[in-house]
Amino acid sequence: METVDDVLNNINGLLSTRANTATDELNLIREPIIGTYFYTQFRCIMSLIGLPKNAHQMPGQHEQLHLHSSCLPTNLHIDPREMKRLTANQLSCFLEKCETLLDFAWEYLNIGHWKSIKIDYRYFYGYICVAKIVLKLRQIYLLNEHCLNESETDDSDEDAIETEAQVKSNESLLPKGMDLESLQLLIKVADLACIMCPPIMNGIASEMASKLHQLIAPCYSLKWKTLSDDIKSRQRVLIKPIDSAKKIDSIYCPSLETFQQLLQLEKPCIITGAMDHWPAYNPQSNHHWSLEYILSRIGARTVAVEIGAKYTDSEWSQNLMTVDSFIDKHWVDGTGKGYIAQQELFQQCTELSHDFSIPDYCGLGRTIETDEEINSLGNIVINGWFGPWGTVSPLHFDPYDNLLAQVVGRKYIRLYSSSTEPGSVYPFSDYLLSNTSQVDVESVDVEKFPMFPSLPYLECCLEQGQMLYIPKGYWHYVKSLSISFSINFWWT
Numbered sequence: 164m165e166t167v168d169d170v171l172n173n174i175n176g177l178l179s180t181r182a183n184t185a186t187d188e189l190n191l192i193r194e195p196i197i198g199t200y201f202y203t204q205f206r207c208i209m210s211l212i213g214l215p216k217n218a219h220q221m222p223g224q225h226e227q228l229h230l231h232s233s234c235l236p237t238n239l240h241i242d243p244r245e246m247k248r249l250t251a252n253q254l255s256c257f258l259e260k261c262e263t264l265l266d267f268a269w270e271y272l273n274i275g276h277w278k279s280i281k282i283d284y285r286y287f288y289g290y291i292c293v294a295k296i297v298l299k300l301r302q303i304y305l306l307n308e309h310c311l312n313e314s315e316t317d318d319s320d321e322d323a324i325e326t327e328a329q330v331k332s333n334e335s336l337l338p339k340g341m342d343l344e345s346l347q348l349l350i351k352v353a354d355l356a357c358i359m360c361p362p363i364m365n366g367i368a369s370e371m372a373s374k375l376h377q378l379i380a381p382c383y384s385l386k387w388k389t390l391s392d393d394i395k396s397r398q399r400v401l402i403k404p405i406d407s408a409k410k411i412d413s414i415y416c417p418s419l420e421t422f423q424q425l426l427q428l429e430k431p432c433i434i435t436g437a438m439d440h441w442p443a444y445n446p447q448s449n450h451h452w453s454l455e456y457i458l459s460r461i462g463a464r465t466v467a468v469e470i471g472a473k474y475t476d477s478e479w480s481q482n483l484m485t486v487d488s489f490i491d492k493h494w495v496d497g498t499g500k501g502y503i504a505q506q507e508l509f510q511q512c513t514e515l516s517h518d519f520s521i522p523d524y525c526g527l528g529r530t531i532e533t534d535e536e537i538n539s540l541g542n543i544v545i546n547g548w549f550g551p552w553g554t555v556s557p558l559h560f561d562p563y564d565n566l567l568a569q570v571v572g573r574k575y576i577r578l579y580s581s582s583t584e585p586g587s588v589y590p591f592s593d594y595l596l597s598n599t600s601q602v603d604v605e606s607v608d609v610e611k612f613p614m615f616p617s618l619p620y621l622e623c624c625l626e627q628g629q630m631l632y633i634p635k636g637y638w639h640y641v642k643s644l645s646i647s648f649s650i651n652f653w654w655t
């Protein structure tokens with residue numbers, strides 16, 4: 164089993180190999196925006212964790228910093244190599260500094276519209292999160308070492324040397340000295356860095372979260388074995404059976420040439436057999452996306468969850484919560500009112516992205532006449548959609564071609580052509596919702612929306628293992644009929 168030292172070395176290894184990538188990012192954080200007082204403390208803490216590597220990136224005065232804090236040694240000279248020499252108490256003082264800096268940044272991250280927030284605060288926040296994790300692990304390591312030393316001098320009463328943390332943790336499952344609560348907290352810190360900040364140092368925060376999560380995975384698999392079979396197997400029935408005249412055609416693993424024709428014709432189609440090789444879908448694989456597997460990978464990860472029956476409802480909101488509390492709070496009563504929807508989940512939880520691959524079809528443009536029209540795989544947006552039975556994505560369209568892959572569970576999907584007269588779909592007038600219809604597809608208010616019922620449409624039940632090609636601009640309504648995990652690939 165990994166020790167705290169192993170984890171710390173691992174993370175320090177990541178930090179030192181990526182230190183060069185920090186240089187430009189740290190330069191984006193401008194002293195006049197942050198203010199000299201907090202900026203100085205920030206550079207001091209960066210220096211403590213060995214960032215940045217190039218001396219010229221940090222003005223000398225900051226390296227020789229004297230931190231003005233009653234709890235710090237007054238003449239503490241910060242040197243990147245110093246961290247190993249700090250005592251647990253000194254680390255506590257630096258951790259307190261981190262808290263203050265995080266609070267300071269948090270205020271700015273939560274004022275006004277997200278797009279208007281200065282990038283300085285976002286990077287500032289992300290780097291402090293990284294530092295906090297490293298310092299905290301070092302502190303845990305020191306406390307642990309201290310306990311071990313004490314036990315060597317006095318082994319008469321083993322119980323007495325147990326720290327509170329050791330008592331709380333399940334020692335057979337976690338590294339010595341670590342408890343579940345501290346690990347969950349550190350994972351949350353890394354996730355907040357992922358959510359609030361661009362992916363600093365090539366996504367180091369996400370890698371830190373996933374390394375820390377590996378340590379608690381055994382606790383999570385155990386916890387979720389108890390999720391009742393009733394909940395796992397609950398299904399929604401279709402309001403009415405699929406009309407065979409409106410059923411979307413299926414095709415088994417079309418060639419690229421055949422798919423190109425579908426693109427050109429803008430013809431929706433269900434593709435079968437194209438994800439049989441994905442570990443996420445293959446029940447024989449140990450990366451198969453069972454609920455236990457997902458929870459052991461990302462149960463303690465903090466993600467954005469949509470709360471409300473659908474995003475067009477007035478009481479709809481978004482909350483940050485861990486995946487396991489999302490299930491605890493929003494699945495057990497089976498209302499389908501929580502949804503991890505349209506999340507760039509795989510950028511944050513990169514370990515899941517190894518369980519599937521981007522379909523080659525997304526490499527095709529609508530024509531193959533010029534090089535510019537052939538899409539490069541770099542332009543693909545991948546979103547995760549994870550939720551219980553009954554989640555609804557109201558009728559809307561997106562400006563991308565889309566392959567919606569159903570990895571777990573099933574969904575009812577209805578499509579209206581992109582050539583549908585927009586007025587007869589009754590989009591919202593608000594600019595932000597102008598791609599979304601006001602109509603409740605499964606219970607149309609005919610008086611308010613008289614033209615809607617006569618519109619032609621296509622429909623299907625997208626089953627596990629199938630992908631649906633939704634042409635750009637097609638209106639689509641999606642409702643989950645069971646616990647469901649889908650991935651969509653958008654490309655232009």
Ligand SMILES: O=C(O)CCC(=O)C(=O)O
Binds near residue numbers: 565567639641649651
């Ligand atoms: O699966 C869903 O709930 C919605 C998917 C969607 O809107 C999309 O793939 O564009």
